Amino acid sequence: MGGSYDYGRGGRIGIGTPQANPTVETEFAILTPPTASVTVTRLTSQAGVPADRLRDYLLRLVDHLAAFDTFRPDIFGFGCTASSYVVDPADERAVLAYCEDRFGYPIVTAADAIACTLMRIGAQRIALVSPYPAGLAQAAVRYWQALGYELVSVDSAGSLAPDADTRGIYALGSADAAPAIARIDPAKVDAVLLTGTGMPSLPLIADAPEGLTILSSNLCLAATIYDRLGLGDLLDSASEAAKAWRDRCRAATASLPRSSDIRTSPYFSSSSS
Helix, strand or coil: CCCCCCCCCCEEEEEEEECCCCHHHHHHHHHCCCCEEEEEEEECCCCCCHHHHHHHHHHCHHHHHHCCCCCCCCEEEECCHHHHHHCCHHHHHHHHHHHHHHHCCCEEEHHHHHHHHHHHHCCCEEEEEECCCHHHHHHHHHHHHHCCCEEEEEEECCCCCCCCCHHHHHHCCHHHHHHHHHCCCHHHCCEEEECCCCCCCHHHHHCCCCCCCEEEHHHHHHHHHHHHHCCCCCCCCCCHHHHHHHHHHHHHCCCCCCCCCCCCCCCCCCCCC
């Protein structure tokens, strides 16, 4: 894996990120060990309606991958969860199969990576937290319910208006999700899912309260890719790979004010996190 190229001997990873999304690359830089490399292509669309833009990202994937020219990663991660919420599953499967056959490498979507992670940890009762406008949030609910998950609670991060452009998500921070997490009773859920790749999530996950499993689109996508490449376990907090990315996250956000929302929740008031 990686051939004779100096960098990425442990795995050369391709990532697609929505055109204005500043978060996927940053969080993958935190999650990625130095033995691997990440090369990014932008998922682009001229559509004015957010849902149409999200569909373009996935349905025009062949064009976005062609932007890599002759570069062939060992695996490609599609870093936009919401596209899977608005594209017909049969159309998604057809696009992925065509692109894998044409370009010759496996493709993992963020939504599939989440489902893989939930299955791995045996989670069925989910608290869903998203920064999406109302219509897209409802599409996310329908998607996970259709896959058989029990959504114990559904909450929002930030305060985007129902008709807001999804680009507004990119102005949010991890602290915007903290109040929603503070409202979750860990005894009632198997995992919290922060869906969406555009809102930062790793600072919340790195110092999650004891007894609460928090997952995000970017973490699940990276964990699934790295598991396939044999790069370590990003989910097991006791693993060297998980300790390393948490250290990198804390270093990257050292000057970030810590939200008190979770620590003052009645569920976590005794937590040291």
